[in-house]
Amino acid sequence: MRHLRVGVAILTMGNRPAELRALLDSVAKQDLRPAHIVVIGNGSPLPPLPHGAVGVELSENLGVSGGRNVALDELRKLGDVDVVVDLDDDGLLISPDVFSRLAELHTRDPELGIVSFRIADERGRTQRRHVPRLRAGDPARGGLVTTFLGGGHSLSVPMLDRIGGWPDDFFYAHEETDLAWRALDDGWHIRYAPELVLQHPYTSPTRHAVYHRMVARNRVWLAKRHLPAVLVPLYLGVWAALTAVRSPTAAGLRAWAAGFAEGVRTPCGRRRPLRWRTVWRMTRLGRPPVI
Known part of the structure; x- marks a missing residue:
């Protein structure tokens, strides 16, 4: 072969x-x-x-x-x-x-x-x-x-x-x-x-100056592009809570919040939600698409 x-x-x-x-x-x-x-x-x-x-x-x-x-x-x-x-x-x-x-x-x-x-x-x-x-x-x-x-x-x-x-x-x-x-x-x-x-x-990923803004904006875009509607607030809520718990600097939090808002208000390309069987498959693999 x-x-x-x-x-x-x-x-x-x-x-x-x-x-x-x-x-x-x-x-x-x-x-x-x-x-x-x-x-x-x-x-x-x-x-x-x-x-x-x-x-x-x-x-x-x-x-x-x-x-x-x-x-x-x-x-x-x-x-x-x-x-x-x-x-x-x-x-x-x-x-x-x-x-x-x-x-x-x-x-x-x-x-x-x-x-x-x-x-x-x-x-x-x-x-x-x-x-x-x-x-x-x-x-x-x-x-x-x-x-x-x-x-x-x-x-x-x-x-x-x-x-x-x-x-x-x-x-x-x-x-x-x-x-x-x-x-x-x-x-x-x-x-x-x-x-x-x-x-x-x-x-460290934070070596990139745009890290916090890009991470937050693109996280929102991921949800808008790919998640079934019912999972969008759950996914974003979990990641907002994790960001707060991990407590980056005040400047990092401000950049993260600006990126999150940018992700909400800007277009992210074609929306094509994951099928529920894919969500279940990801869950069985140990990582449901909410975290």
Whole structure:
């Protein structure tokens, strides 16, 4: 049985040239050679790239969603790709068999739409927020889940052909959840595979200046786009309570409230509520779409 053809997509803002080069070196060492590698300069020029990598320099920063959609379009133009692997530009593949094991997972399960890697720092530690399920005590426990990690994952091209790509308007925050919910509602599986590791420096999401506003706005957009009407106030109420309990700074709370209001008053794209059987499926997987 042939291996599936892997295409690699990497976004960069031009501020991590050494890390990007190390990542590309780790991609080159994979025992399953990728069919294509696309590097997007998201509003920035690109450093010199190794032979075989295609660079695209965007005149403006389109965010995570917009940049990844450009990468998808470029990979489609190049052709011969069955699976797209998205990688953070400051990540590192520490094992040479990540792509071959990934291809085996997708080959064994034709309904596998998304595989989420495990994100670990240089000491092998995985932050709780990097485990894509509620019970995060054991980051080495894999299985079917309801969302995935943006820093390292694979996407089935046949799945993308059916459900579409990333939500452009989200820019940053919750774009993975939006795509995951559409995949689940179309019948695809999402698997957390902790044996596939992307080494990544320890970080906090609040390092991004727009974090609180984007998180709140996009959370509202998720609810408006995808949840059955009866679940919208429950979902948003739970997350408002969690935000208050976690007590960010006063400035963070003001930014969160502004983002929430922006999400309520602004359009969010086409509304297509999850089917109730999808809600039940997510509940059985341990994460109903209310938290």
